[in-house]
Amino acid sequence: MNDRRRVNGPPGGTRPPVYASLLQSGTGAGDRAQRQRQPTELRKIFLKTGLIPSASGSSYLEFEPSASLAAARANPKSLIPPSSALKLACTVHGPKPLPRSAAFSPNLVLTTHVKFAPFAARKRKGHVRDSSERDLGVHLETALRGAIIAERWPKSGLDITITILEAEDDRWWGDAPDSHDASWGMMNVLAGCISAASAAIADAHIDCLDLVSGGVAALVSDDSTESPSTAPKLMLDSDPAEHRSIVSACVVAYMPARDEITELWLKGDSSKASLAEGDERSGHEALIDGAVNAARGAHTVLAEAVRESLQKALGQS
Amino acid sequence: MASAAAPPAAPNSLSLPPSQFARLQPHAYLLAHLSPPPAINQPSIRANGRAASQFRVTSANAGSLTHTNGSAVVRLGDTTAVCGVRAEILHTDDIASWSVSQSTNANKRRRLADSEKPTDESDDAEDEEDRAHVEDLNLLVPNISLSTGCAPGFIPSAPPSALAQSLSHQILSLLHTTRMVRAEDLRIWYQPPNLGPEELERHNEEEQMDVDAGQGLEEESKPAEIKAFWVLYIDIMLISLAGNPFDAAWAATLAALRDTKLPQAWWDIDNETIFCSDKVTESRKLSLRGLPIASSFCVFEADAAAGWRAVVIPDAEEQKALEKKGSQQKWILADPDGYEEGLSQERVCIVVDKEENGKGKTVVVKMEKHGGWTVDSDDLRQLVDVSASRWEEMKRILDQC
Numbered sequence: 001m002n003d004r005r006r007v008n009g010p011p012g013g014t015r016p017p018v019y020a021s022l023l024q025s026g027t028g029a030g031d032r033a034q035r036q037r038q039p040t041e042l043r044k045i046f047l048k049t050g051l052i053p054s055a056s057g058s059s060y061l062e063f064e065p066s067a068s069l070a071a072a073r074a075n076p077k078s079l080i081p082p083s084s085a086l087k088l089a090c091t092v093h094g095p096k097p098l099p100r101s102a103a104f105s106p107n108l109v110l111t112t113h114v115k116f117a118p119f120a121a122r123k124r125k126g127h128v129r130d131s132s133e134r135d136l137g138v139h140l141e142t143a144l145r146g147a148i149i150a151e152r153w154p155k156s157g158l159d160i161t162i163t164i165l166e167a168e169d170d171r172w173w174g175d176a177p178d179s180h181d182a183s184w185g186m187m188n189v190l191a192g193c194i195s196a197a198s199a200a201i202a203d204a205h206i207d208c209l210d211l212v213s214g215g216v217a218a219l220v221s222d223d224s225t226e227s228p229s230t231a232p233k234l235m236l237d238s239d240p241a242e243h244r245s246i247v248s249a250c251v252v253a254y255m256p257a258r259d260e261i262t263e264l265w266l267k268g269d270s271s272k273a274s275l276a277e278g279d280e281r282s283g284h285e286a287l288i289d290g291a292v293n294a295a296r297g298a299h300t301v302l303a304e305a306v307r308e309s310l311q312k313a314l315g316q317s
Numbered sequence: 318m319a320s321a322a323a324p325p326a327a328p329n330s331l332s333l334p335p336s337q338f339a340r341l342q343p344h345a346y347l348l349a350h351l352s353p354p355p356a357i358n359q360p361s362i363r364a365n366g367r368a369a370s371q372f373r374v375t376s377a378n379a380g381s382l383t384h385t386n387g388s389a390v391v392r393l394g395d396t397t398a399v400c401g402v403r404a405e406i407l408h409t410d411d412i413a414s415w416s417v418s419q420s421t422n423a424n425k426r427r428r429l430a431d432s433e434k435p436t437d438e439s440d441d442a443e444d445e446e447d448r449a450h451v452e453d454l455n456l457l458v459p460n461i462s463l464s465t466g467c468a469p470g471f472i473p474s475a476p477p478s479a480l481a482q483s484l485s486h487q488i489l490s491l492l493h494t495t496r497m498v499r500a501e502d503l504r505i506w507y508q509p510p511n512l513g514p515e516e517l518e519r520h521n522e523e524e525q526m527d528v529d530a531g532q533g534l535e536e537e538s539k540p541a542e543i544k545a546f547w548v549l550y551i552d553i554m555l556i557s558l559a560g561n562p563f564d565a566a567w568a569a570t571l572a573a574l575r576d577t578k579l580p581q582a583w584w585d586i587d588n589e590t591i592f593c594s595d596k597v598t599e600s601r602k603l604s605l606r607g608l609p610i611a612s613s614f615c616v617f618e619a620d621a622a623a624g625w626r627a628v629v630i631p632d633a634e635e636q637k638a639l640e641k642k643g644s645q646q647k648w649i650l651a652d653p654d655g656y657e658e659g660l661s662q663e664r665v666c667i668v669v670d671k672e673e674n675g676k677g678k679t680v681v682v683k684m685e686k687h688g689g690w691t692v693d694s695d696d697l698r699q700l701v702d703v704s705a706s707r708w709e710e711m712k713r714i715l716d717q718c
Contacts, residue, residue, distance in 0.1 A: 005477045007485050009458040012411030014548045017404065017580060020592040052557040053395045054468045054655065069383065078595045079580050081383040089556050091466030113473035115465070118552040119385045119401030127460065129474065161466030161473045163554055165399060166382055 006127055016124065019080060022174070032172055033068035033082045035235070035242040042237040042297045043085075047195065049203040049309035057092035057204025059305070061196040063168075063188075066239055080173060083241035086188060087166040090196040092204040094158035102157075107150035109157040112141040114193060120167045121185075132183065136190055139265060143194045143253030146262030147212040148201065158206070162193050169241040182267055184218070184240040187251040190265065191216045194253045195298050202306040205313075210255035212262055213302050215295030217287050218249035219273050231274035234286055236294045247272070250287045254295035264288065339364065343660055348619055351648050361645075365654055370703050372612075372652040375711070377568065377718040379576040386549075387577030389718065391569040394654060395559035400569035402577045403550045406505070406591050409543060412454060419543075447500040450546070452493050456503050459488040459551040461566055467558035468655070484563060488553070488570060491668065495609045495682055498549070498574065502603050505545040505591060507584035544584040545591050549577070560654035563666060567611040572715055577603050609670045609682045610711045612704040615653040616663035616691055619646045647691045651703060663689030665697070667704045675712060679705045 002008060037043070044064035052058035065073065068082040095108060102109070114136040116125045129137075144160070168185035191214030198212045218238035221230065222245075232247040240246055248268030252261050266284060273283035281289070339346045346364060353359040362368060373394030382388035385401040409415045451457060463481040464473045471478060477485070492498065551573065553566045581599040585592050594600075649665070650657055668683035681701060686692055692700075 005482055006460050007458050007489050008455070009405075009548055009550065010407050010412065010455045012407070012413065014405035014407045014411075015591075017406055017582065017593040018590065019580075019595040020585075021595050023592075051397075052467065054557065054559055055466060058557075076597045079578070079593075079597060079600060080595050084383040087382070089465070093466060093469050096469075113466075115473065117399070117401065117462075117554050118460075118550065119382060119388070119403050122384055124403055124405070124550065127462070159466070159473065161464075163465040163556065165401075165554070166384065 033242045036067040039235050042294055045301045047199055047301050047305040049199050049305055050312060052091050055091040055093055057200040059090045059196045059199040059203060061192050062087045083239060084166055084169055086168055086192045088162055088164045088192055088196055090162045090200040092160050092200045095153045095156040098155055098157045106154045108153040110141055110145055112137045112160045114162045116164045116167055120164050139190055139263060140193050143212060143263035144197055147208045147255060149207045152207055160197050172241045184246050184249055187216050187249050191251050195302055199302055199305050203309045210257040211302050212253050212255050213295045213299040214253050215291045215298055216251045217290030217294055219247045219270060219287060221245055221247055231272045233274055234290050236290050250291045252291040252295055254292050256296055256299050347660055369648050370651045372707060375714055377572045377714050379572050379718045387573045389569050389572030389576055391565055391572060393565040395557055396561060396565045397557040398553055398555050398565040398569035400553045400573040402573045404547045404579055407546045407548045409545060450500040456546055456548050457492050457498060459485055461485045461553045463555050465554050465556055467555045484566060488566060491683060497605050499604060503547040504543050505582045506541045507544040508541045509539040547579055560658045561613050561652050564611050564613050572718055574603060574605060607670045608712060609668045610708045611668045612707045614649050614651050614665040614700060615657055615661040616689060617648045617650055617661050663691060665692055665700060667700055669704045669708050671708055
């Protein structure tokens, strides 16, 4: 399968480098990244709109690097990064007339594209969108569709494109993939995509019910001893690289003004959770509440970024 | 821009803002900026406020992406390119024709060693091998992606457009012709250990050989062999496109390659594979040959049909000569933005380098001109000078990042 539209590498294929330190100490060398934040403390978010002038709306989002990554950057010792921080750019083109061939639509037709840069993750990604990227696109579309007032733009289309320059890890790099493993990093990426897309839509001056923001919460068990008594704990804005195993995670797209969830994605077994004394909620309720709280946190950043974008637009005109 | 722009064609009573006029009559708008009437004492300036040979504000930042061996972000005004370099390993076992090509190379090397030729010729041979390894084995793999929503025209899910394909190819051919990346940096050597005593033992078991012959063999150590190559995947994402994608992409590639660190790698004979060390202290940077800097120009013509008219209607020649006295007919604009690119046909791209790290003379690495015939050799000479001064500026920016 040779892609003739791109420059291809050697026909025999290449192999990613294997680090010798990984083999010497069995399960992995170096210190495991540790979460330095409180369970309810979120990472800082950098969000800026209007960086891409040729688009009608755009935004750039970046998560604060975790403590271990910041330390590794300041004082580089190993070539293997301990964790990674999300970086993504979002553009909105439209509303624009639908192509002639398209069927009549009384509403705004929303299309979302999510693409990882080939260098976004630990494993090199292909140039063609794979199924996980398409899946993210669908999740993002449902999250945004609930927020946009689509009846105001009949017969028009809106293209939302997200380029992920750096993704989140699915696990700590030293861990071997095991049964607990799912693509947990994807959920953080989706939360970032939702917040960034929401800012870009606001930057394009498209009417929405409210700014929709994304938040992640997870039930994690960090104990190395697998005793049944220690139930997983609830963590907000969990970075998968910082936890030994994630039992269950949830991402929501949430509109605070209407107290409405437009998208909910929950994975894993949330039946067991160690909550505070007297907390009667079941595991998944606590998880969803946690994700909503994380989304509320992201919303404050989002509102600030949109205010900035509006002030800039008013200053120009 | 707004204050400078009231073009003479639009009377004041008609309250058309300059931005509207720019959209309705782009050619007249830019022409009015470049040739203001002599009555209002204004210099000729582009619609974006730059002088004709002025480049946009450029900034570069390297090494901010975590999962790359080297990365850079270059902003050229509103055009932004992100480049990430990822190194992977190509084992010589995976190269189909390796054993064949290697034996001929080995012969060549032996011949050289025998004849003890002067150094310049052996340099040539080394260069030839450099070229053969980097180009024939596809060790450099640049790809530009424009489907990032960088401009309205590109559909994100579509395969690479003709522009993206052409840009990728231009980057690749420029990487090859400048021979910027040395093949030696990309080779992973293996020195087979000297198994002299062991061999000797075996010999002793089989037949009683005299010790002198065995030691003679021992002294002639086995030649080092190439076990693998590093392959550099150079991926350039144009995040924002507002004209002149090539300069931005090339600058990003250059900055990322300057930032690239390759880990120490060795062939492990027990596992029959390549292992790398993750220590930063053991990794090494690429030693690049030179610093070629690209500068693009576009030609804006007051009357694009003038040249053709001279051919079709010979009488027009005199008229043209008359016109030439009065006013300028063409402007060569450095670092065109999207608006200017849309109004011009003729493009010039010049890649220059300076010998001895800027102290030596200027070398033209690549010169490309297409789309028209208004730029003559004098103009090109001037453009090379402009590119040379741009080289200084870019070197400063790249050294800082």
